[in-house]
Amino acid sequence: MKIDLFITCLNDALFPRTGEATVALLERLGHEVRFNPGQTCCGQMHFNTGYQKEALPIIRRFVDTFRDAEVVVAPSGSCVAMVRDLYVRAAEWAEDAKLMRDVQALAPKVFELSEFLVTQLGLHDVGAYYPHHVTYHPTCHAMRMLKVGDAPLSLLKNVRGLTLTELPSADQCCGFGGTFSVKNADTSVAMLADKVANVMTTKAEVCTAGDNSCLMHIGGGLSRLRSGTRTLHLAEILASTEQRVFA
Amino acid sequence: MSRGGIRPEQTFRLAAHETLQNSQMRRNLRSATTAIREKRLRSIAELPNWQELRVEGAALKDEALAALPELLLQLEANVQKAGGHVHWARDAAEARKVVADLAESHAAKEVIKVKSIATDEIELNGGLEERGIAVVETDLAELIVQLSNDRPSHILVPAIHRNRAEVRELFIRTLGADLPTDEPAVLADAARTFLREKFLSAKVAVSGANFAIAETGAVCVFESEGNGRMCVTLPEVLITVMGIEKILARWQDISTFLRLLPRSSTAERMNPYTSFWTGVCANDGPREFHLVLLDAGRTDVLADKVGRQALRCIRCSACLNVCPVYERAGGHAYGSVYPGPIGAILTPQLLDMHDANANTLPFASTLCGACFDACPVRIDIPEVLIYLRGKTRKPAIESMGMRAMAWAMADPGHFGLAMKLARIGQGPLVHDGVIRWLPGMLGGWTSARDMPAVPRTSFREWWKNWEAHGREG
Numbered sequence: 001m002k003i004d005l006f007i008t009c010l011n012d013a014l015f016p017r018t019g020e021a022t023v024a025l026l027e028r029l030g031h032e033v034r035f036n037p038g039q040t041c042c043g044q045m046h047f048n049t050g051y052q053k054e055a056l057p058i059i060r061r062f063v064d065t066f067r068d069a070e071v072v073v074a075p076s077g078s079c080v081a082m083v084r085d086l087y088v089r090a091a092e093w094a095e096d097a098k099l100m101r102d103v104q105a106l107a108p109k110v111f112e113l114s115e116f117l118v119t120q121l122g123l124h125d126v127g128a129y130y131p132h133h134v135t136y137h138p139t140c141h142a143m144r145m146l147k148v149g150d151a152p153l154s155l156l157k158n159v160r161g162l163t164l165t166e167l168p169s170a171d172q173c174c175g176f177g178g179t180f181s182v183k184n185a186d187t188s189v190a191m192l193a194d195k196v197a198n199v200m201t202t203k204a205e206v207c208t209a210g211d212n213s214c215l216m217h218i219g220g221g222l223s224r225l226r227s228g229t230r231t232l233h234l235a236e237i238l239a240s241t242e243q244r245v246f247a
Numbered sequence: 248m249s250r251g252g253i254r255p256e257q258t259f260r261l262a263a264h265e266t267l268q269n270s271q272m273r274r275n276l277r278s279a280t281t282a283i284r285e286k287r288l289r290s291i292a293e294l295p296n297w298q299e300l301r302v303e304g305a306a307l308k309d310e311a312l313a314a315l316p317e318l319l320l321q322l323e324a325n326v327q328k329a330g331g332h333v334h335w336a337r338d339a340a341e342a343r344k345v346v347a348d349l350a351e352s353h354a355a356k357e358v359i360k361v362k363s364i365a366t367d368e369i370e371l372n373g374g375l376e377e378r379g380i381a382v383v384e385t386d387l388a389e390l391i392v393q394l395s396n397d398r399p400s401h402i403l404v405p406a407i408h409r410n411r412a413e414v415r416e417l418f419i420r421t422l423g424a425d426l427p428t429d430e431p432a433v434l435a436d437a438a439r440t441f442l443r444e445k446f447l448s449a450k451v452a453v454s455g456a457n458f459a460i461a462e463t464g465a466v467c468v469f470e471s472e473g474n475g476r477m478c479v480t481l482p483e484v485l486i487t488v489m490g491i492e493k494i495l496a497r498w499q500d501i502s503t504f505l506r507l508l509p510r511s512s513t514a515e516r517m518n519p520y521t522s523f524w525t526g527v528c529a530n531d532g533p534r535e536f537h538l539v540l541l542d543a544g545r546t547d548v549l550a551d552k553v554g555r556q557a558l559r560c561i562r563c564s565a566c567l568n569v570c571p572v573y574e575r576a577g578g579h580a581y582g583s584v585y586p587g588p589i590g591a592i593l594t595p596q597l598l599d600m601h602d603a604n605a606n607t608l609p610f611a612s613t614l615c616g617a618c619f620d621a622c623p624v625r626i627d628i629p630e631v632l633i634y635l636r637g638k639t640r641k642p643a644i645e646s647m648g649m650r651a652m653a654w655a656m657a658d659p660g661h662f663g664l665a666m667k668l669a670r671i672g673q674g675p676l677v678h679d680g681v682i683r684w685l686p687g688m689l690g691g692w693t694s695a696r697d698m699p700a701v702p703r704t705s706f707r708e709w710w711k712n713w714e715a716h717g718r719e720g
Contacts, residue, residue: 177613
């Protein structure tokens, strides 16, 4: 399958290794990965912070960039939820009929990585090897908007060498919420405190998730506390093999 | 008096900064919301058609809201036909005046009240007290809030932020009760002793309404303690203050909400007391019934095609109980009698998006979506939050930053340049690969979290290099 990678702006700038891992994983599974350098961002930060007018050119760029793609895969539940669920709202609120048509044509072809592997490729075992103790945080948009369900967990359970410990109160938001983390930093940190406490009870060395935004938040807290637990994107675990283990 | 109203005295950020430090409240809220969350999930799991019921509930409310003018006139006619009186109140002040005038005309020195958020919204207690009429809240939690001169912090459980030990201390101090322990039965007994006398002596009662049926003129209250049943049956005069959005078209519509509301609010299959009344009856119940129909911003909300779904709300409070922000910051941080996710979309809209403090409420959410999943009438709260954020005025420095980011995202060349600039600019801030201090608004992040440094190579640079070298390694 020819897969167009949407790397997302956050991964592009701050977590390039998640992108490398996504490419390595999909190629190992026998697919051709393409990266259209015209892409930038899905526009979620602007849209969700109330800058809907400013988000429109970014949304239109996304739509134009991926118009001809067979399938678009992104290592982020949140950005995919923006495209699949909120682009129609953006078009509706802007009363832009052309954008609405474009969005409705494109949205069903856009997938979050773990749901793509499980629901589109029918895979639960991607042949990964990762010899570490891991806990998994289901991110809100992947869980509630995309309804990826157990897809990430079923992939993790089939990784050789990996010890998985269930995260208590896993379905509780980590408190990131995009600009919420800055605008309402105190409340955000109060939520993070509980998430970090739950991660620590698992005694895992790695906390993983399908979104680097949430992981940047959880990891930012774990790092500040010198907790000794690190965060790593699910793609990097799934891309790891006996030949090459991602950090 | 218990203070009410919907105008926050400060921004959510500042209010939450204070409430988050109240460890007693944090503990009380955590244990209460965790318990009710689990109970609700068990309760709705008993109904195989729960999702269909939610769709039905939303459709019935939408239908009623779309026909609101006709249905309200129909309700008025049917209430009058059954011997009741109907008053129309454009705003809170008009509603307070109607109720106070009525109480005064019956020479009432004291009125008893059923828990009602609409009357808290219009600050009725204060309005009556200004006119020399004492108010007694008869719902246990509302009584606790009133006796402690506090504000309600939850739609269903106004004193959810208090625990038993605090209530015992309050009752000893204010009711002069002799309370050996803080067992719930002991506390309830103290309240009952105090309230029984009030129920039997009051001439005027004030209630809210959960629903009103246009085709019959019936009004109803769902409650748990039986205080409501006494208020709507014992006194001579009953005054009901009802937001105009509470209306349903048909009698049969109530069956859907009889299933949706109790399971969503108290997580019970059925609430203990559901009282319906239609006007007045000869030889039974109140001699006089007055229905006050309250607008107070609701028709403006109805005019907004995205925001109007907030008017479907049946005040179950399921969204509060599942909200991680509410659980930490507590109801008082919202500064309105409508706290939590529903309050964050209702309060600013009822104030026509003109109140600067209320306009910070739509930002009091991570958009995690738990509220939408829990809502029995499928209000897409995250959608409305995002939409309302778009209608607020933003801080100038934030707007500049966001416009700069929009410029960067508008073109990959700009984006590449922005990444290069960030890499250079972060230089002095990076220690051991992380940033522990950021200036200005961004300092909110580094107050408790490290930030990863921008790495030397972006993904797109890696890709370009990787492709140039034949996609190897």
